[in-house]
Amino acid sequence: MGKKTLFDKVWDAHVVRTLPGGQEVFYIDKHLIHEVTSPQAFEELENRGLSLYRRNQIVATADHNVPTKDQHLPIQEPLSRFQVDRLTENCEKHGVQLYGLGHPYQGIVHVIGPELGITQPGMTIVCGDSHTSTHGAFGAIAFGIGTSQVAQVMASQCLLLSRPKRMRITVEGDLRPGVTAKDLILYIIASLGTGGATGYFVEYAGSAIRSLSMEGRMTVCNMSIEMGARGGMIAPDETTFSYLEGRPFAPQGEEWEKAVAYWQTLYSDEGAQFEVEYHFKAASVTPMITYGTNPGMGISLNATVPQKVKASEQASFEKSLQYMGFAPGESLIGKPVDYVFIGSCTNSRIEDLRLVANYVQGKKKASHVEAIVVPGSKQVEEQAKAEGLDKILAEAGFELREPGCSACLAMNEDKIPAGAYCVSTSNRNFEGRQGPGSRTLLASPLVAAVSAVEGKITDITQYLS
């Protein structure tokens, strides 16, 4: 007794009460909202005559449905404009802080939370978006919720939940050169499968995780949901504290000292029990790419598409290959690429943009490729400009856009046409995810940048060392 996991330490600190059936009234510290999954929740609240219970714990931004060009102009598409306007109206009416279009803090909800220091260790954070798991990189319990739950948190700052099971994934050793956090998480998901962590909350541990930057840790936690996990988290450490220090909403002075003292207690005790544990070696991870239509269908960049899969998955496997236009057993190296999308809450932070700019400096993208780089936030955009990355990208023929979810989900104007192949740094390669009929290959920003320059899927190991 007394030995607790990181997850349980944070969870236990937020239980208001436990029901006889085991469900818990669970307190939420921060609630992030955006234009797509909040309007029905505001409506629900109004229909029931309820008001916001703790509006100061809510932060709003517009990201999913916004254009990534000419953001200073009114949104062209009427339905998108209406949805974004509804968010503005709702926030004004209910007194919620909104970082909307044009605000220097605007951006993808999972990018701005951390960079503003809103996301902190030990917190509970929810958002009507499955990639809320990103914030777990700070040692927070963070997860996506549905719109009914958005309304519940608005009305009570609580959710009614059953405690998930715990899984720990330990990665030891050093990642090889050219292998990024994105490759690591694609590798883990390919090993566990898309449903491999359903019902679990995952803690990532081990020396390979510890040596990741905060950006890298966010990329890993971000994609936890792609193996079905409720969320992912990493114990906070010096990397976390030095990232947070001085950010606009991070505690300051004496408060900071107090907070760090508490945050230092947030780790899994030696001997704490996990229902499931997995161990990986960082040295086994190579640059990765996906060949199919779920994020679990990933392979080492220079491996071949599997010949066949488990009988129960065979039908989905065949459907998926047919959609992608690939054959069992073939290599993807040399396959032509039409689009390259660098962006999304998985890989649109300054570190990602630096990696891309560093590679493409002095090179040119292939003429038939359209390459767009969409920063995760206004702050990332400004930083990129301050560092001159915009010029490097422009000279290489990459278009630097304004912040938003962009081609990650094909809800806004940025879509990949039917049949086209897109190497994308986002997190989902579902059928039609980037536009009806679009074909997505998920990869790291480095693999994406190389693909744009070469105009085809390229084995990047030749560039390493």
Next chain:
Amino acid sequence: MEKFNVLQSTAVPLPIENIDTDQIIPARFLKATSREGFGENLFRDWRYDSSGQPNTQFVLNDPRFQGQVLVAGKNFGCGSSREHAAWALFDAGFKVVISSYFADIFRGNALNNGLLPLQVEDSVLERLLKQIEEDPGTELIIDLPAEQLYVPAWEQRIPFEIESYKKECLLNGYDDIDYLVSQKEAIEAFEKNRVWVY
């Protein structure tokens, strides 16, 4: 929320694994700001081709298969948290989805909208899919109070599990908001007694 008690219906088979919420309702149809009308675009890109013509190969366009129950492959509802997926299924007339596994968020969203996610073993799912494909007239009886799925053609009752609180909610048409709002005092006490570090 609509109440759910006992449902007798034929079913629609969709034997595909890992059906994600982007298939159930593609993102470009999420621009509405109310909950209604999503049924029209349920499985949009499977149901219609790029010119908007119904795809006759797809089961929802196959008049042999009707009913308020969808029987789908394992790991149904993975991907995004969009509750629109549950709304679209409900709006299209489905009251139950049977699968051998549901993604967590989808399961919660369904239950919050009076749509029952009914989980059975892989072997039962396989048999059910086969049965329905061979005889589209196969009736299923979903008895929530008894927590049983009855397949008259097999004369077999298959028990299923549901969390007792969620069962109460479905039977009575309550949702979590009602309960949580009733807990205000406890929540305020929690806030007061807590050591705030933020």
